[in-house]
Amino acid sequence: MNKTTPAPLHTEQQTLLAAMGHLLKPFAQLCLAKGVPIQAIEELVRHAYVDAAKQACDGGNPERLTSRISTMTGLTRREVARIQQTVTPKLPVTRSAANDLLTHWISHTDYVDKAHKPIAIPRQGPAPSFEALAANVTKDVHARSLLAEMIRLNLVTHRASTDTVELLEDIFVPNDNWPQMIGFLGTNVGEHLEAAVTNVLGDGHQHFEQALLADELSTESITQAKTLISAQWRSLITTLGPQLQALMDADKAANRVQDQAVRIGLYSFSKAMPSPDLSSDLPQ
Structure with a gap:
C-alpha cells in the first residue's frame, strides 16, 4: 500500500512556520529550564487548535461541530471529543491591590515630581497620601494591611520619624512569586501576540x-539607552494614567456599559547584532 504524502505547504504557510519557529524558541528554553516535557506542550497545542476552530465555527450547526473541527485541525473526531472533555491549566492571577496601588502612585500627577518620579507621601x-491611594484602589483591604504587604514585598518603606511612605521600586517584579511572574508573562506577551495576530488577519x-x-x-550606549527607556515609560504612564481615569469617570457619569479593557505596554530587548551573511556577497 502506497503511503500518502502530505501536500507541500504553500508560501504563506512556510512563512508563517518560519515566524512560529522564532516565537517558539524562547518558550522551549523556558519549558526546558523547568523540566516541562514536549508531550505536555503538544497537548496544549492540540487544545489551542480545537479552541480556535470551535471559535471559528461559532454559530454553525452544533451537531456537526466535532466533524468541522476535525476537518479544520487535522485531528480525528475521537481526539477532538477527548480534548473537549479535558481542561487545561488556568493562568495565575496577576492583579493585586499592591500592584494596583503602585500603578496609581506612579501614574497620578499629584504623586510624582516634575521628572515623573514618585514622591514621598x-x-x-x-x-x-498613602491612605487616600489605598481607598482609591480597594475597599476590601485596610490601608494599614496594604502598607504592611507592600513593605513585605520591599516596594515601599515607612519612615516613622516623619510618618511618610516612600517607594523603593516603581516597577512591580514579583521575584518571590513564580506563578505570578509566569502569569505576567502569559497576559502581557499573550495579549501583545493576540493584538499582532488580529492585525495580521485584518487590515493591520x-x-x-x-x-x-x-x-x-x-x-x-545600551546602558544609556536603558535609562532613556525607563524615563520614557515614567513619562508615558504619568501622562496616560490620568487621561484613562478621566475616560473611566466619563463613562460612569454617562451610564455607559463599562465592559472593555485596554493594556498598554512598553518593552525593550537588547542583544548582539547577528553576524553578516557573507554568502550574499559572493559572486553569482
Missing part, C-alpha cells in the same frame, strides 16, 4: 502595535 490624611489597524529598532550601538 504622608501615611494618613487627604490626598496625596485593529490594534496599535509598533516597534523601534536601533543597531550599531556599543555596550556603553
